[in-house]
Amino acid sequence: MASLVAMSARAVPSTKANSTSSGSTVYQNAATQAYLDKLNSTLAQNYLWALLGVVALAFLYTVLVRLNAHVRHLASMSNEGALRYFSKSTPTISALKSNLLYSPILYYRRAREIRFSRHVNLGTLPTRFQSTFILLLVITNVFASTWNVPWSDPQLEVLPILRNRTGTLSVANLIPIVVLSSVKNPLIYLLDISYDSFSLMHRWLGRLTILQAIAHTMCHVIMTVQQKGWANLKVSLKTEPFLASGLVATIAVAVMLIHTPKLFRSLSYEFFHHLHIVLAILTMAFLWRHLALKSLPQRYLLLGAVIIWATSRTFRFATLLYRSVGKESCKVKIHSLPGGAVKVSFTPPRPWTYRPGQSLYLTIPSIGLWTAHPFSVAWSEVEGSISRASTLRSMDEKEIMVRNKEEIDLEIPGKQVLSLIVKKHNGFTQKLWERADRSSTALTVNAFIEGPYGTERSLSSYGTVMLFASGVGITHQLPYVRELVEGYRQGTVATKRVTLVWVMPNTECLEWVRGWLQDVLSMDGRREVLKILLFITRGGLNQSIRSPSDMVQITRGRPNVHALMWEEVQQKMGCLGVSVCAGGGLADEVRRVSRVMLDRGANLDLIEEGFGW
Numbered sequence: 001m002a003s004l005v006a007m008s009a010r011a012v013p014s015t016k017a018n019s020t021s022s023g024s025t026v027y028q029n030a031a032t033q034a035y036l037d038k039l040n041s042t043l044a045q046n047y048l049w050a051l052l053g054v055v056a057l058a059f060l061y062t063v064l065v066r067l068n069a070h071v072r073h074l075a076s077m078s079n080e081g082a083l084r085y086f087s088k089s090t091p092t093i094s095a096l097k098s099n100l101l102y103s104p105i106l107y108y109r110r111a112r113e114i115r116f117s118r119h120v121n122l123g124t125l126p127t128r129f130q131s132t133f134i135l136l137l138v139i140t141n142v143f144a145s146t147w148n149v150p151w152s153d154p155q156l157e158v159l160p161i162l163r164n165r166t167g168t169l170s171v172a173n174l175i176p177i178v179v180l181s182s183v184k185n186p187l188i189y190l191l192d193i194s195y196d197s198f199s200l201m202h203r204w205l206g207r208l209t210i211l212q213a214i215a216h217t218m219c220h221v222i223m224t225v226q227q228k229g230w231a232n233l234k235v236s237l238k239t240e241p242f243l244a245s246g247l248v249a250t251i252a253v254a255v256m257l258i259h260t261p262k263l264f265r266s267l268s269y270e271f272f273h274h275l276h277i278v279l280a281i282l283t284m285a286f287l288w289r290h291l292a293l294k295s296l297p298q299r300y301l302l303l304g305a306v307i308i309w310a311t312s313r314t315f316r317f318a319t320l321l322y323r324s325v326g327k328e329s330c331k332v333k334i335h336s337l338p339g340g341a342v343k344v345s346f347t348p349p350r351p352w353t354y355r356p357g358q359s360l361y362l363t364i365p366s367i368g369l370w371t372a373h374p375f376s377v378a379w380s381e382v383e384g385s386i387s388r389a390s391t392l393r394s395m396d397e398k399e400i401m402v403r404n405k406e407e408i409d410l411e412i413p414g415k416q417v418l419s420l421i422v423k424k425h426n427g428f429t430q431k432l433w434e435r436a437d438r439s440s441t442a443l444t445v446n447a448f449i450e451g452p453y454g455t456e457r458s459l460s461s462y463g464t465v466m467l468f469a470s471g472v473g474i475t476h477q478l479p480y481v482r483e484l485v486e487g488y489r490q491g492t493v494a495t496k497r498v499t500l501v502w503v504m505p506n507t508e509c510l511e512w513v514r515g516w517l518q519d520v521l522s523m524d525g526r527r528e529v530l531k532i533l534l535f536i537t538r539g540g541l542n543q544s545i546r547s548p549s550d551m552v553q554i555t556r557g558r559p560n561v562h563a564l565m566w567e568e569v570q571q572k573m574g575c576l577g578v579s580v581c582a583g584g585g586l587a588d589e590v591r592r593v594s595r596v597m598l599d600r601g602a603n604l605d606l607i608e609e610g611f612g613w
Contacts, residue, residue: 040161474513
């Protein structure tokens with residue numbers, strides 16, 4: 001730091017340099033100072049308008065994609081010629097998807113986490129398109145911070161300019177940061193971008209903003225040392241609330257920078273989440289004091305970020321109360337399942353319009369206190385009987401698994417029932433499984449639900465749909481199977497071929513969705529459109545596995561994704577929609593093969609579902 005001070009002392013006169021809140025001094029050229037003041041006053045507005053312009057372009061692209069899907073849907077429902085037409089893509093679109101939109105940064109790794117041990121986890125990598133956007137965001141902020149700075153002019157002060165630029169941008173960035181952090185973000189629906197992607201942008205924009213705040217503080221420190229010396233720096237922090245409050249805010253965001261990497265988030269998400277909120281509130285409070293003490297105009301930017309954050313939190317709390325409290329409070333029934341999982345089922349107190357792809361936040365105070373955890377809604381049905389096990393038909397082709405124990409559904413007859421499958425990991429899910437495993441019957445507890453959330457993408461415009469899942473990822477894909485088979489029977493979807501590929505460690509996982517699979521396999525029209533491929537990766541040799549029909553095939557080992565997808569591409573049955581909700585290895589393989597098919601001219605859309613935090 002001493003070298004920085006010395007270097008700045010050569011560029012800036014150190015005596016009587018009385019800076020104002022805008023960074024002007026008596027040493028600045030009057031014309032240049034007026035220009036810099038005007039630039040600084042409009043910097044935040046221009047930056048935010050530029051971001052809104054990017055959102056507008058993304059929205060226009062989304063509208064065009066939706067319009068294309070709608071036309072494709074209408075044209076392909078009963079026209080084989082249209083299906084053949086939409087099975088091919090133009091070379092430009094295929095190259096754009098293969099080399100930018102769906103491409104990892106390098107090679108094939110994207111969803112598989114960089115993990116050195118059980119506790120050392122660095123997270124996943126962004127796609128090439130996401131990386132490009134992040135890089136452009138960094139370049140834009142660096143350019144806005146340094147453009148037209150008179151580095152070589154000895155008559156002009158550099159530090160006040162850098163201080164004002166970085167400080168203004170760091171406050172302006174709080175607005176998009178808060179928007180990106182919220183699951184209530186309206187852009188999720190408007191732009192068809194998942195919350196997982198917005199969370200990624202939130203983290204990277206947050207890191208950039210923290211670095212700007214640190215640079216802003218360093219400029220303040222250097223100028224204070226330059227004017228008063230190192231001995232008076234400590235005195236200045238004690239006697240000048242303006243400097244002290246800004247320093248506290250900077251320290252708070254610096255702690256955020258340290259504790260946000262996946263390495264620390266994965267150790268205890270609940271601790272990270274609560275500490276993150278506390279640090280955010282601390283930052284906003286001291287930053288407001290820092291700006292208000294000199295009535296700086298940037299306080300209105302901070303006020304906007306605070307209003308957005310408070311509004312989002314209020315809406316979330318209102319949603320939780322509305323969904324959890326009706327004529328009766330919300331109670332969930334928890335069933336222990338084989339394979340370290342539990343089934344959580346409940347009747348929502350308020351009417352719930354269910355669509356595939358939905359998720360919700362579940363809070364069970366008796367197990368996880370006030371913490372809320374996201375889960376996919378695996379199934380929705382209106383129960384008319386107390387026990388499904390007592391009314392099952394003879395299995396023939398529907399009996400695709402060996403029953404290890406009887407399943408008893410204790411839902412209320414005639415009412416809507418939503419069900420979740422929760423896989424045991426650590427923290428809340430571990431406690432939930434332990435409570436259910438200790439209970440000999442269904443466990444009933446009070447709960448709070450918040451939702452629905454998630455990106456509810458329609459797959460009805462695709463002539464061919466391939467759904468890949470591993471483990472508990474089946475809860476995201478199975479509702480789409482039911483919707484597409486039902487739409488095929490009613491003639492409301494363009495889909496003519498549906499392939500479900502489910503990879504699981506052992507046959508115990510089949511018990512998670514046994515009843516729901518039977519419901520799908522009893523639907524009219526499923527023989528003409530549906531094929532289910534089950535792959536057992538760790539099943540013992542003494543465990544009986546049989547494939548009862550060509551519609552349901554059970555195989556040991558892992559799927560040959562390339563062969564399966566190439567078989568569907570060769571059918572030329574409309575645009576191919578590929579959805580994957582799986583662990584990193586399978587998700588990366590599906591992404592790799594999808595890019596290969598695009599390079600071969602196939603018209604293909606890849607949809608990857610996941611929850612990143």
